[in-house]
Amino acid sequence: MRVIVVEDDPDVRGAVVAALRSAGFAVDEVANWSQADLSMSVNDYDCLILDRVLPEGDSADHLYQRRQAGMAVPAIMLTALDDISHRVEGLEAGADDYLTKPFSTDELVLRVRALCRRRTTMVPPILRVDDVTLDVARREVRRAGVLQMLTPKEFAVLETLLSRQPAVVTRTELIEHCWDERADPASNVVDVVVNQLRRKLGEPAVIFTTRGTGYWIGPPAGPP
Known part of the structure; x- marks a missing residue:
């Protein structure tokens, strides 16, 4: 399964990428939406892992725009914004899952794997x-x-x-x-x-x- 991580903090991105690769995922990593768009235009991903707040602004807005344009890849949003209203905003924008920081990388791996399976629901267990x-x-x-x-x-x-x-x-x-x-x-x-x-x-x-x-x-x- 191939995933992409969109996170501008190099320490957080490094920890997430290392955990996912250790779990057997093929992982591409970028720091912003511009780089993510380029990667997603040439690669087929099973899951998108993105930080809620990036230098280009609120990822909820960016994700919503791409959902409206037809992007269907499952997405999990990572954020320090843990208020229920922020979680609702993220889910309404098109996120399939929402994980607040700090989080367990073991839990993240399980959630990403579940989203990847959701994309390939026709594959038997x-x-x-x-x-x-x-x-x-x-x-x-x-x-x-x-x-x-x-x-x-x-x-x-x-x-x-x-x-x-x-x-x-x-x-x-x-x-x-x-x-x-x-x-x-x-x-x-x-x-x-x-x-x-x-x-x-x-x-x-x-x-x-x-x-x-x-x-x-x-x-x-x-x-x-």
């Missing part, structure tokens, strides 16, 4: 192919009932492949969805993670390659 199961809420992967210890990036790639099966997912799509702007699209990071997944999941293989395009996941009978 348990993703499965053959004897491989992925529990979206518990963040667990099992093969033949045995718990697999995956890194956050391996989990993200496997979740994407399972949610799109049996379609081929291109390397570019995996980069855009599972990595952030720090990733080099010309590198072999996708191939490395997929090979790690194959090794951990073992035989028979369930992840296949469509040469020159990308990867797909399916029963271990081989590509169609």
